[in-house]
Amino acid sequence: MDxxxxxxxxxxxxxxxxxxxxRWLREPEKNFPAQQAHLPKEVSIEGGVxxxxxxxxVNLSQSTVSHYLSLMQKAGLLEAVRYGQWTYYRRNExxxxxxxxxxxxxx
Amino acid sequence: MDxxxxxxxxxxxxxxxxxxxxRWLREPEKNFPAQQAHLPKEVSIEGGVxxxxxxxxVNLSQSTVSHYLSLMQKAGLLEAVRYGQWTYYRRNExxxxxxxxxxxxxx
DNA sequence: ATCTTATATCGAATTAATTCGATATGTCAA
DNA sequence: TTGACATATCGAATTAATTCGATATAAGAT
Structure with a gap:
């Protein structure tokens, strides 16, 4: 466990x-509008927003949110998938x- | 859950x-010496140290440790039982x- | 009553977290 | 290759956490 x-x-x-x-990322469809609108049909980043x-x-500044997501990723709670100019974050179960x-x- | x-x-x-x-309070006998040495035989504070x-x-100052224990108690992680001049803390499972x-x- | 011992609380110094706006980087489109 | 957009990073200001020594409180022993 290390x-x-x-x-x-x-x-x-x-x-x-x-x-x-x-918590929101548990049910992205429910909590975020316009799910993966930027992705072409054939690409899907399961659970990613x-x-x-x-x-x-969240209603905090862009830099703060980016920082938070990065913290959570480093902690292993989220994983990031980049597609084009977008970064999709999803839970790391x-x-x-x-x-x-x-x-x-x-x- | 509130x-x-x-x-x-x-x-x-x-x-x-x-x-x-x-973690230490999981097994007090194992991790702390002189278990409840101040308590009379008929009194026992199960799992308390x-x-x-x-x-x-811990090897931090007395005031810091006292503060930490109080934080943990307020968070509900520990419970405190006072006996005479001693306060025994144990896990709140x-x-x-x-x-x-x-x-x-x-x- | 006084002294000692255990714990709690206070006030302050240092360090870390939060949060922002500005700027940098990277990607797509014209 | 320039411009627009998405995200990341930087530097700084504010707020919160860590930690201490000093002091207060409370109980037991003399």
């Missing part, structure tokens, strides 16, 4: 906005599962 | 010392169980 940095994960989770982003859509919902396990077994 | 303040919990967990305290013992292990549930079901 490829996951628990402290960084908990830090990332201890902010309301970041927690919300994670671009920074702009997240920023609009593997890490989420690992934290649960970690809390249960080690904390 | 009597638990998730943000305060994650904040409390995002510090190495505090995380360690929680007094501030002094925790402070010794209920909250721990709730966070796991929260992560699984809501995050």
């Amino acid at each position: 490829n996951l940095n628990v402290l960084d994960i908990f830090k990332a989770l201890s902010n309301e906005t970041r927690l919300n982003i994670l 671009c920074v702009g859509d997240i920023q609009e919902k 593997e890490t989420l599962a690992k934290i649960t396990k970690f809390i249960n077994e080690e904390i | 009597n638990l303040n998730v943000l305060d919990i994650f904040k409390a967990l995002s510090n190495e010392t505090r995380l360690n305290i929680l 007094c501030v002094g013992d925790i402070q010794e292990k 209920e909250t721990l169980a709730k966070i796991t549930k929260f992560i699984n079901e809501e995050i």
